[in-house]
Amino acid sequence: MFETRQGEMLLAADPAQLPPDGQVVFIGRIVSPWTSREDCPKNMRAARETGRPGTILIDQPYRPGLQNLERASHVVILSWLHHAPRNLIVQKPRHAAEAKGVFSLRSPARPNPVGLHVAKLAALDIEAGRIGIDAIDVLDGTPVIDIKPYYASTDAFSEATVAGRDEK
Numbered sequence: 001m002f003e004t005r006q007g008e009m010l011l012a013a014d015p016a017q018l019p020p021d022g023q024v025v026f027i028g029r030i031v032s033p034w035t036s037r038e039d040c041p042k043n044m045r046a047a048r049e050t051g052r053p054g055t056i057l058i059d060q061p062y063r064p065g066l067q068n069l070e071r072a073s074h075v076v077i078l079s080w081l082h083h084a085p086r087n088l089i090v091q092k093p094r095h096a097a098e099a100k101g102v103f104s105l106r107s108p109a110r111p112n113p114v115g116l117h118v119a120k121l122a123a124l125d126i127e128a129g130r131i132g133i134d135a136i137d138v139l140d141g142t143p144v145i146d147i148k149p150y151y152a153s154t155d156a157f158s159e160a161t162v163a164g165r166d167e168k
Contacts, residue, residue, distance in 0.1 A: 064126075
């Protein structure tokens, strides 16, 4: 259990205790240099600044799905942030003056703790199920839900903003 901050709100029922309504499977795990939350970078920009790469290990049955992934310079990784609390619906980030709804944040604490990471593809060994990436902002052993190629032509919006957010 964790302590809530002033202004935070918990759900009445912890989603981790509810029956699942989808058949999500983990297709592999992330090999990361980060073993504690305190050391783990808060986002991919901070992870890149460390200069420490990561690896994704894909389980045997899913390795044929890696065919042609080398055509992508960058990949989108969906992970399951299995250490994050799932019942915190209103959060007060340390840097924020006010509490915010979970769906207005990129925090790992959410009803379904799905992580979204865009990484540069550095290496691919389909037979071994190894994907080398430039950086990662999750703990070692984090489960992987999916991998997709990143398409700058459709995934990037230069005009995208979040009001009140400093995007330095």
